[in-house]
Amino acid sequence: MSSEKILETKNLTIKFGGLTAVSDLNLDISKGQIVGLIGPNGAGKTTCFNMITGVYRPTVGNIIFRGRDITGLRPDFITKLGIARTFQNIRLFQSMTVLENVMISKHVRLNASLLEGVLHLPRYTKARRQHLEECMGLLEQVGLADVANEKGTSLPYGKQRRLEIARALATQPTLLLLDEPAAGMNPQESQELMDFIMKIRDLYGLTILLIEHHMEVVMGICEKITVLDYGKTIAQGTPAEIQSNQQVIKAYLGTVEENA
Amino acid sequence: MDKQKRDIQKQDIILTIIALALCALLMFLGENFLSRLQLRILNLAAIYVILGISLNLVIGFTGMFSLGHAGFMCVGAYTAAILSMPPATKELVYYMVPINPALANIQWGIIPAALAGGVVAAIFGFLVGFPALRLRDDYLAIATLGFAEIIRIVVTNTTSITNGSLGLKDIPSVKSIWVYWGFAILTILILKAIVKSSWGYAFKAIRDDEIAAEAMGINLLKHKLLSFTIGAFFAGVAGALMAYLITSIDPTMFRFTFTFQILLIVVLGGMGSLTGSVVAGVLVAVGMEWLRFVEQDMNIFGYVIHGISGMRMVIFSVLLLLIVLFYRQGLLGTKELSWDSLRKLTSRRSKQKEVSE
Numbered sequence: 001m002s003s004e005k006i007l008e009t010k011n012l013t014i015k016f017g018g019l020t021a022v023s024d025l026n027l028d029i030s031k032g033q034i035v036g037l038i039g040p041n042g043a044g045k046t047t048c049f050n051m052i053t054g055v056y057r058p059t060v061g062n063i064i065f066r067g068r069d070i071t072g073l074r075p076d077f078i079t080k081l082g083i084a085r086t087f088q089n090i091r092l093f094q095s096m097t098v099l100e101n102v103m104i105s106k107h108v109r110l111n112a113s114l115l116e117g118v119l120h121l122p123r124y125t126k127a128r129r130q131h132l133e134e135c136m137g138l139l140e141q142v143g144l145a146d147v148a149n150e151k152g153t154s155l156p157y158g159k160q161r162r163l164e165i166a167r168a169l170a171t172q173p174t175l176l177l178l179d180e181p182a183a184g185m186n187p188q189e190s191q192e193l194m195d196f197i198m199k200i201r202d203l204y205g206l207t208i209l210l211i212e213h214h215m216e217v218v219m220g221i222c223e224k225i226t227v228l229d230y231g232k233t234i235a236q237g238t239p240a241e242i243q244s245n246q247q248v249i250k251a252y253l254g255t256v257e258e259n260a
Numbered sequence: 261m262d263k264q265k266r267d268i269q270k271q272d273i274i275l276t277i278i279a280l281a282l283c284a285l286l287m288f289l290g291e292n293f294l295s296r297l298q299l300r301i302l303n304l305a306a307i308y309v310i311l312g313i314s315l316n317l318v319i320g321f322t323g324m325f326s327l328g329h330a331g332f333m334c335v336g337a338y339t340a341a342i343l344s345m346p347p348a349t350k351e352l353v354y355y356m357v358p359i360n361p362a363l364a365n366i367q368w369g370i371i372p373a374a375l376a377g378g379v380v381a382a383i384f385g386f387l388v389g390f391p392a393l394r395l396r397d398d399y400l401a402i403a404t405l406g407f408a409e410i411i412r413i414v415v416t417n418t419t420s421i422t423n424g425s426l427g428l429k430d431i432p433s434v435k436s437i438w439v440y441w442g443f444a445i446l447t448i449l450i451l452k453a454i455v456k457s458s459w460g461y462a463f464k465a466i467r468d469d470e471i472a473a474e475a476m477g478i479n480l481l482k483h484k485l486l487s488f489t490i491g492a493f494f495a496g497v498a499g500a501l502m503a504y505l506i507t508s509i510d511p512t513m514f515r516f517t518f519t520f521q522i523l524l525i526v527v528l529g530g531m532g533s534l535t536g537s538v539v540a541g542v543l544v545a546v547g548m549e550w551l552r553f554v555e556q557d558m559n560i561f562g563y564v565i566h567g568i569s570g571m572r573m574v575i576f577s578v579l580l581l582l583i584v585l586f587y588r589q590g591l592l593g594t595k596e597l598s599w600d601s602l603r604k605l606t607s608r609r610s611k612q613k614e615v616s617e
Contacts, residue, residue: 055474074474075475076475076476079477084475087472091469091472091475093473095468095532096468103458104461104476104478107459107476107477108476108478108479114454117457117459119453124458167476168475171477
């Protein structure tokens with residue numbers, strides 16, 4: 001069971017003009033794993049997410065999701081297949097409440113036509129009611145049920161991040177991509193986030209790929225880590241291996257020490 | 261909880277029926293007691309309401325800055341006019357170049373012809389939207405503006421179908437307030453249902469953040485095209501009604517300035533508020549008429565100021581500037597008038613009363 005491959009990237013490369021943002025990235029993620037993607041700023045981590053979710057089309061290489069080549073497919077189609085993501089800079093729908101934000105994810109699962117929606121025919125109202133229940137259940141599990149009818153963007157920062165994750169979960173993904181989920185969080189909030197990520201992984205049977213700068217989060221929950229620097233993969237392995245890797249220390253942790 | 265919700269739903273339906281009955285009563289009174297000019301202004305207001313809310317769906321709810329509304333109106337107006345004119349009138353009107361024989365003997369009823377106007381405009385909307393909606397913001401505005409001009413020029417030059425720059429005269433006249441406000445109320449009800457449905461939220465999601473909407477599985481092009489086509493349909497219907505109201509149309513009517521006027525309604529009422537567009541639609545129609553005095557000669561203490569035609573548009577342009585500068589959210593912002601909001605308002609009032617007592 002745990003050996004089932006969820007995501008595989010082969011020689012993934014993208015060039016913007018003369019700049020190679022990511023080159024020869026080979027990821028191999030099995031079911032249930034939490035994998036970290038780290039690297040200094042501008043290393044190409046978010047670009048990598050954008051390729052996996054279809055926002056960018058890779059110049060070279062393939063992305064294989066559960067045995068299917070998804071290279072170059074449209075983002076909404078990739079979401080339907082079961083890859084969901086959150087964004088580095090929170091992208092909530094500002095005009096909507098928490099519940100409405102989550103309900104948007106259910107729109108594609110609606111098996112009814114616009115006409116049925118306008119006329120409130122049973123197939124539409126039944127599906128909507130069921131989605132509403134599912135979303136309320138989800139909000140309860142992530143601890144946002146009490147603010148369900150508040151504007152999403154009026155929530156405190158930590159809860160906004162949590163709402164973004166909830167919104168991604170509502171699309172019923174098998175693979176969840178988290179782009180810096182702990183950005184701007186204090187140690188205690190990061191700890192809560194780590195527990196939360198582990199909890200949803202077990203609860204929904206997810207596989208998670210995350211970008212993160214907080215080393216305690218990455219080392220704490222990731223089983224495997226890939227380190228990028230200037231688009232190149234400089235190390236891959238378990239947290240212990242990465243921590244002792246000289247090249248990583250030089251490229252990444254070294255600079256952190258200098259700054260400190 | 262669930263029972264309470266159902267009770268509220270039932271209450272809403274009853275209230276809506278009462279409100280519709282009230283509208284019917286008002287329309288009945290209007291039809292019988294208002295002067296012809298007043299009726300005409302009210303009917304024009306209904307057309308402006310349809311135009312305003314349909315453009316608001318596109319601009320305010322889906323966030324697509326389209327300036328092609330007058331073009332779709334033009335398509336609707338010509339389609340409805342050609343379909344509804346009696347063959348004998350057609351022979352008289354097309355005196356320079358005879359009408360295409362395929363169209364010469366058609367005579368449809370007024371309402372089917374108006375709906376056909378909407379459908380043809382929607383087809384045009386779909387065809388234009390398919391390539392153009394890949395663009396965003398200013399680029400989309402330029403593309404749709406260009407389209408509206410193309411339509412106008414095509415209409416001017418396809419003389420055997422549209423009678424070219426001579427325009428069409430003696431289009432069947434419709435004076436009944438029931439037709440105009442009937443269409444307007446139906447449009448309001450349909451668009452409100454769309455906006456409140458899952459699709460309405462999908463449109464708003466696209467407006468708020470395209471990238472996030474796509475990541476939530478919403479097919480951008482499909483939904484934008486849907487919204488754009490619905491907007492074009494109602495613009496077409498409004499164009500048809502315009503043809504029946506004025507009874508003569510020509511290509512110059514549907515210039516960019518007309519789109520600008522509809523845009524004024526949307527901005528004045530509030531982008532993203534159907535209620536706002538309804539209120540603003542009526543205000544602009546009545547205001548345009550009321551402001552006619554500024555274009556006439558004025559005698560102030562023996563000093564005569566000569567009227568300048570076009571002065572009304574200047575006033576409206578200044579109004580638009582002021583709104584954009586100082587009151588960007590418009591009359592209603594994104595708020596809607598609904599039974600729910602009224603209920604909240606009255607309960608707050610009564611609570612305040614309790615406190616003050």
